[in-house]
Amino acid sequence: MKKQMRVKHLASALALVLATTTPAFAQNTSAQMNGRVTTEQGEALVGADVVIVHTPSGTTSRATTDAQGRFNARGLRVGGPYSVTVMRDGYQGETTENLFVNLGDNTPVMVDLAEAAAQLDAIEVVASGDVSVFSPDKMGAGTNVSQAQIRALPSIGRNIQDYVRLDPRVSQTDKQRGEISVGGQNTRFNAIKIDGVSTNDPFGLESNNLPTLRQPVSIDAIEEVQIAIAEYDTTLTGATGGIINAVTKSGTNEFGGSVYYVFRDNDWVRDNANGTPFAGFQDEETFGATFGGPLIKDTLFFFANYEQFTRNAPGPSFGIAGSGASNTVTITPAEIAEVQDIASSVWGFDPGTLDVPDALKTDVEEYAIKLDWNINEDHRASYRYSKTEQTDPVLPGFGSRSLSLNSYWYNQVKTFESHVAQVYSDWSDTFSTEFKVSQKSYDSIADTFSDLPSIAVRLSNGNTLNLGTEQFRHKNILLTDETSIFGAGTLYVGDHQVKFGVDYSSNDIYNLFGRDLNGVYTFNSIADFRIGKPSAYTSRAATNGDVNSIAADWTFENLGVFVQDSWAVNYNLNLLFGFRYDTPMVDDAPISNPLAQSLYGLDNTQTIDGNSLFQPRLGFNYTFDSERPTQLRGGIGLFQGAAANVWLSNPFSNTGLNFVVRQQTAGSQVVFSPDPNNQPVPAGTTLRQAIDIVSGDLEQPSIWKANLAFEHELPWWGVVASAEAILTQNEMALYYQRLDLGNPTRSGQDGRMMYWNAAGYSPANWNVNASNTWTAASSVQNRGNRPSSVDIVTYALPTNKGESQQLTMALTKPMTENWGWQVAYTYTNATEVNPLTSSQASSNWNNNAVFQANEEVAGVTNYTIRDRFSANLSYRHYFFENYATDFGLFYEGRTGKPYSWVFQNDMNGDGVVNDLFYVPSGPGDVLFETPAQEAAFFEYLAATPELSRYAGQVAGRNTEHNQWVNQFDVRISQELPGFFGDNKAEIALDILNVGNLINKDWGQIDEIGFPSNRGVAYFGGIDPATGKYVYGFLNDVDASSLRDVTGESRWAAQLTFRYRF
16 A cells, blocks of 8 residues: 655654755755655664655666765756655665755655565655745745746746746836846846856846846746845855846756747737827747757756747837827927938938838847766766847937937847856765856947937927937947856765855956947037037047057956855754855956046056955744744845946046047037047047046945744645845945036035036026026036046945845745645835946936935935735646646736936036935025916926925935836636647737736836936026025926836737647
């Protein structure tokens, strides 16, 4: 007969393996299995042989129990099924079958052996989902997403971000760009790994923190995904946010694979309000295939995949009336036609049109192959090669008040190639090792649609038309080559499991960022464009005439060592404690510029070289002796992240000596030149230098994290109730100051330091009808005390300000009996000094809404989602024999992203529109240019309580939230008979934003555009008699717009056909 293993107290059974567990969220590509073998009377059996077999591949691991009956097996393939056979002389051998293991998890296997005379059959045990929730090695915060969930849950983007959102603490802050934020932190502060090796954007330009639109391995090739929010394993590094690790599939002893086709059309997206078709794209197609099997049975396996994604004619979400765009800009066709005519007939170049060329398309091609080699039962190796090539059209210059012609657009062409090799070795029952080596190269080159200066023409109603070559793409080439090495050993000593090792990375970086080389012009009117009279002009030129000399060419290295001890204190309590020590190394240095020393007393050659960090960590898990599983877990630790390498690269690009900056001033009017190679040099002006400096005290970002969680299984369906708090405090964060501002020239009525020259304070020099720019005839100058030798000088500084508090409450039914679900709520409060929105040092400073220009003040982060409700459901049923019907649903209801109230123009004279708005206490507190403007302003204020609450004060940063967002997505799939044997076909329908299908006003993401600043009124000088501000109010407060580039604010459908063989 078969004997079913029973455990009266699951918590007690799990506690038996406390002494053999390790932290779940290491740099894993594998799983572990640990357990204890006892007699039927509960006595430990020493010397029992344990044979663990991965049934599909025949991969075998062996272990022998120690004096306490424990055994350990590491480096196991993720998934299963596994069988575990235990044999001991004098006892009946037993087999536990149909076990499945999760990525990074320890699966406990408890076996009691009967004496040989008892004549028992083998034991069959089916693993329970409870084990992954109640595990003694689970201390920090995180989530595993299984293969079953990946197959069942909806994802139109087929990207990893759609699956990590299952963790209640992860927010998709921008679906179109693939941004995710953990705990309200910067989206670039996450680490994304494939097979335990970093797959992050290696330079830091991409907001999704990936080198390409999607992860560089198809979701069809991924076995499981793991999200670590606050885990204390000392192998973890490179992220102050979350760490996402995906492990790829491997071949087995059976040949098999799939071919698939995914399609959606713009007819499968909700039409515009006026009935015209959605114009964000024409269609999207994905073709792909996977194939794997044995090269040598039980020994050598392969798995390969190929995928190509295309999006045809991707269009902007902003356009003129009648264009079919999601958002309308009040620029008229007549204005556009006049600008086009001047460009061609007066200046002799083709400015382009608003039309999206039929040939314009996004194209992403990815292929990979993986080999797994069972060298013998003690040694296993794997190798994976992958390559992704991408061409992605970028359409800049669009916003609620701006459009761009297609001469302004460009293709970003990228190639990402990687190699990963790993070896696992069991040298004895008490010692094992793991080694990984990876190499990845990344190229990103801008292919522009024109070779012209960058041109902005101001039109009526404060609108702008952009044309020419976008200023940051005049010359833009990025090449990186990174090598990483990881080695670790694990030693079992009694109740302790000691892990130690080292990791090293080296990234060779070449970044040619030749902004403004073709010239950058702003014209205050169409008439000014006709006569070639710009209101602002800037160009840059290589000092030695060689554009390649502008490039940053340097190498960044990091060396880390780590050690930790996992200690089973007793059957209830498990502790983890250890540390890691990281040392960044930069052997190169920017070119020394004596001007930085003479003006500011700073050395511009400083880097973060040698600024090491010691990171202690402690975690615990306490399992209660209770009828139903109950655990308390938590920990605290310091984690080093990784600043985007572009921020560390800026001092190499902007030394002040490799190029010069030419600028028009009030006394040096230039005439427009359309020739990118022959830009004017303003007469009588000094060539200015742009310098980026890094403080010698700056380190890599680091953060303290602590969590405390309580989990208890309820009496119904195995549902688990949990509550978890996560706290963070910055140890080292980064913010910027601008040194080129010079000393303030005065203070304003609200105490704000101001930097205009004397003419900038005179209301007579401001022109409200042109959006309160200064009049062309005036001598207004921002940065009135700026030294004549510099343009922009930034200084990157460390700060420990910034923190977060996060509380999550959830009910979870693990995936058992073909269904599982979760409902959760997360509250997040997070602050930071600088949101670090961009790649350039100056842009990071510019995009931070502030009261004082260089203040070190923490405000609500740009990425905070204060309230988030989430729910997911997976259900499988067999309506037709053994052909499964799967249903998956994901719901998210959340507060909108935060934004700040600011002035519509540069208010304090620092040259940037980022000044927090001073709200008048009432009529007469500030002056207006006309009585009608004053009346209109206070009428608006009375109708806007979220702004009027700051009357007599300066509105704080990110104190407002965009409108609430409610969206839910569904997926329905049906298996069908295949053509041969066990083959199966599948058809699946994903529907994004189902609520919008029911009601066109539901499910919309309506928010203030980048950089989350909402302009209210214009600064128009200071009244000389009273010292009061003069405001201009044109009833043009910045409006929100739909986030709808790829239809993320509409319902959309996607159809998938798949054939598995």
